[in-house]
Amino acid sequence: MQNQRLDDLFFRYCEKNITDEERDELMTMLLADDNREQINSLIDQFIRRDGTKHSLSHETADDILSSIFSATAHAISSRDTMEEVGTEQEAEPDETRTRPLWLFKLAAASVVLLLVYGGYRWLNRPLPSQPVVVMQSVYGDDVRAGGNKASLTLSDGQTYDLSTITEGILSTQPGTKIDKSKGEVIYGKNAGTVAYNVLRTPLGGQYKIVLPDGSRAWLNAGSSLKYPTAFTGDQRGVEMSGEVYFEIEPDKTRPFQVRVVGKNVKGKDMEITVLGTHFNISSYGDEPTMQTTLLEGSVRVNKDEVTKVLTPGQQARVATGEAARDISIKTVDTESVVAWKEGRFEFNGNIREIMRQISRWYDLDVKYEGNVERKSFAGTISRKNNVSEVLKMLEMTGGIQFRIDDRKITVKNTD
Helix, strand or coil, X not given: CCCHHXXXXXHHHHCCCCCHHHHHHHHHHHCCHHHHHHHHHHHHHHHCCCCCCCCCCHHHHHHHHHHHHHCCCCCCCHHHCCCCCCCXXXXXXXXXXXXXXXXXXXXXXXXHHHHHHHHHHHHHCCCCCCCCCCCCXXXXXXXXXXXXXXXXXXXXXXXXXXXCCCCCECCCCCCEEEECCCCEEEECCCCCCCCEEEEECCCCEEEEEECCCCCEEEECCCCEEEEECCCCCCCEEEEEEEEEEEECXXXXXCCEEEEECCCCCCCCCEEEEECCCEEEEEECCCCCEEEEEEEECCEEEEECCEEEEECCCEEEEEECCCCCCCCEEEECCHHHHCHHXXXXXXXXXXXXXXXXXXHHHHCCEEEEECCCCCCEEEEEEECCCCHHHHHHHXXXXXXXXXXXXXXXXXXXXXX
16 A cells, blocks of 8 residues: 655655654655565656656666665764774773664665665656767766776786786786686686785776685775785785785685785784685775774684684774774674675765775875865765766765866865
8 A cells, every 4th residue: 555654755855845853754664664665666756757758677776775775874963973983982882872773774864865866867867859868077077987907916026917918828827817807817726836926906996816725805996915826834824905805715724814914004914814704804094994894704803912803794993003902893784895896885974985985996186175074975876987977976965066177086065
């Protein structure tokens, strides 16, 4: 049965004509599975209110709705302000300040609803006489999305640009295969001399690697991974910087160890030890923390004299720029953390945090005009879009404008 109350609240919300109490009522309705079919229909109606004949498939409507619930809130409003990262208080959870995850999703939905719907409508609205909209940047020179780009340095110092290499199998290193179509380096079993290789992705690049033991790793933009051409002895070890997602082949006799090298980190490098598991490590030098997020299995995180063991859904954070006094542990939305690997931006935080992601993926510098510290956003968009399309979705939430000039994005507070 059609819920007229849901119809009324939905359209008044999209028109920004709704009270705080009514908005909370609507968000509760959006979380109910029984309303899913009606919500999909409402999304379709909202997108087609301009009179065009564009039709939205159930699959696409589901994708849009799912993106609403994939986000968690971060400083969206004063009543939902989360604890600051890296403080000593984080090591001692305060039950009075802890909120269930669904409450953060509920708070984020109010922002994501307009962000996703507005962005989808803007990207897909066809002109009356044309089936496809040709996008034009209103911010200056547009920049295409990053892609499968990396370099491979062998133990003898020879470096290959994997975006231009023509050989499927490296003649100088038997057992190493390059699949350009998939953006992947594949290592077979090596019976010869063990050597160390380094895979590096530039800003605007990503790449995947299958290690000699069958373990897999995905490198995000501006990252590196150093590894042997064969794992020998009683351990498997690699060294990384930037951001890498790992899926490790189980081997109880040989733990897998990741050494995280941070340029701005004092003290010893962070080390992660696993047997067989899925996890993501982010250690960019321009971020305030190094983060290890566990999706499956179990990992042990060690920094200086501090050691913590993670369970699935937990994230370990170590403040950069100083020796670790402690490793803070938080429960996070793991799908959001690894969205980059699946080809999506999942924005959930301050505009500066968001622009660091955009800067790395599009290889652009960023500068700010005015105070933007209180600007927070939550939403999802494909990493395949041009940078102008991403900026347009962010700008639709209001209070901020962008300009692109000489490969630099200027972010301006318009409030």
